[in-house]
Amino acid sequence: MEVQGKVCLVTGGTRGIGAATALALARRGADLAIVARHIEGDAAKVQQEIRTAGVRALAIAGDLGRASDCAACVRETADKLGGVDVLVHCAGGGVPGGLLEITPEAWLQAFDVHVHAVFHLCRAALPSMQRKKEGAVVLVSSVAGLRGVPFATAYQVAKGALPQFARAMAREFADDNIRVNCVAPGIIRTAFHANMTPEQKQYNLDHRIPLHREGTPQEVADLICDLVANDYITGETMTIDGGLTMRIA
Numbered sequence: 001m002e003v004q005g006k007v008c009l010v011t012g013g014t015r016g017i018g019a020a021t022a023l024a025l026a027r028r029g030a031d032l033a034i035v036a037r038h039i040e041g042d043a044a045k046v047q048q049e050i051r052t053a054g055v056r057a058l059a060i061a062g063d064l065g066r067a068s069d070c071a072a073c074v075r076e077t078a079d080k081l082g083g084v085d086v087l088v089h090c091a092g093g094g095v096p097g098g099l100l101e102i103t104p105e106a107w108l109q110a111f112d113v114h115v116h117a118v119f120h121l122c123r124a125a126l127p128s129m130q131r132k133k134e135g136a137v138v139l140v141s142s143v144a145g146l147r148g149v150p151f152a153t154a155y156q157v158a159k160g161a162l163p164q165f166a167r168a169m170a171r172e173f174a175d176d177n178i179r180v181n182c183v184a185p186g187i188i189r190t191a192f193h194a195n196m197t198p199e200q201k202q203y204n205l206d207h208r209i210p211l212h213r214e215g216t217p218q219e220v221a222d223l224i225c226d227l228v229a230n231d232y233i234t235g236e237t238m239t240i241d242g243g244l245t246m247r248i249a
Contacts, residue, residue, distance in 0.1 A: 001136055001179075003229055004029030007081045009074065009125065011035045011064055011117070012091030014042040016190035017140060017224075020217035021088055022046060024225050026053040033058040033077040033084075035091065056081060064091050065112035070120035084125045085132070086228050089118055090140045094192060095155040102154050110154035115161045122169065126178060135178040136228045139166050140220075143186045143241050159184075163237040170235030179234035181227045186241025188215045210243035 008025045012018035013034025022032050023046070032050045036043050039059040050057035060076055062069035077084050095102070095110040118139060129135025144152060145159030166182040173180065187204055196204075205212050223240050227233055239245055 001085075001134065001229055001231060003086075003225070006030045006085035007033070007077065007083050008086040008088065008228075009033045009035070009077050009084050009121075010088045010090060011073075011121070012089075012140075014039075014046050014059075016090075016192065017185065017188065017217045017220045018088075018090035019046045020221035021090060021224050023049055023053070024218070024221040025086070025088075025228070026050040026055050026057070028225060028229075029055060030086070031056040031058075031081050033060055033073070033081060035060045035062050035064065035073050037061065037063055064117040064121075065109060067116070067120045070117055071124045074121060074124035078128065083128050083132075085129065085135060087121060087125050087135075087137045088140070088224060088228075089121060089138070091117065092140070092159075094152070095158070096152055097154065098151040099153045101151070107154045110158045111161075114155075114158035115165070118162065118165055126169075126173065129178050130173070130176045133177045135173075135176070137166075137169065137178070137180040138224050138227050139163075139180075139182045140224075141182050141184045141237065143184050143239060143245050146184055146237070146239065147245050166237065167235045174234060179227075179231070181233060181235070182237040183220060183223055183227070184237055184239045184241070184245075185220050186215060186239070186244040188217060188220060190217055208244055208247065209241070210247055213242065215240060215242055 013022040014036040141162040142159040170180040
């Protein structure tokens with residue numbers, strides 16, 4: 001897909017991987033809509049940076065845990081920017097707690113933002129892609145959803161649903177030339193991992209990550225952009241983790 005001139009909707013687009021992805025797509029010539037709970041502060045800054053790239057930028061306030069907000073985000077993007085050609089779902093967040101500690105409410109909230117939002121966003125966005133016979137969707141999962149981590153049951157189960165969601169949609173919409181892929185980042189230098197102690201961080205670098213460094217949001221964003229642009233990749237989950245998940249010794 002030629003990214004230039006396309007309209008991209010990026011959820012969680014105000015910080016971390018989402019913001020880096022929105023800016024990377026803007027630098028490739030795409031118009032951007034970014035979605036976050038609040039559109040002041042970080043959202044206004046990212047919106048201005050997108051415009052500096054010479055493309056249109058739209059910031060939308062929405063709670064992606066609500067089906068009505070998901071549909072409204074797609075509708076506002078289409079109304080103001082002329083459609084949705086690319087959907088990137090980065091929104092989410094950590095959900096700590098093991099099986100016996102997490103509350104039923106927190107369990108449901110994890111699935112609302114990480115999984116149910118994909119269902120509602122895609123149901124709203126894919127019909128217009130079908131009419132155009134072109135589209136791309138990228139879901140941001142996590143290596144936690146592929147291998148598992150202790151005491152984050154809801155998070156890893158929700159993230160683990162996204163690769164299968166991508167495969168299901170990729171197969172269903174292939175005849176419409178809509179490609180759906182997933183990325184699974186490892187330990188990336190974002191606020192998500194900011195609560196690690198210095199000792200935990202050093203242990204990861206020394207013993208868990210073969211490349212001995214954290215990844216950057218820009219590196220994940222570049223992979224997402226490549227998945228959007230490459231017309232012959234669909235139904236795949238790409239890990240980007242410095243070798244974290246392949247290490248056995």
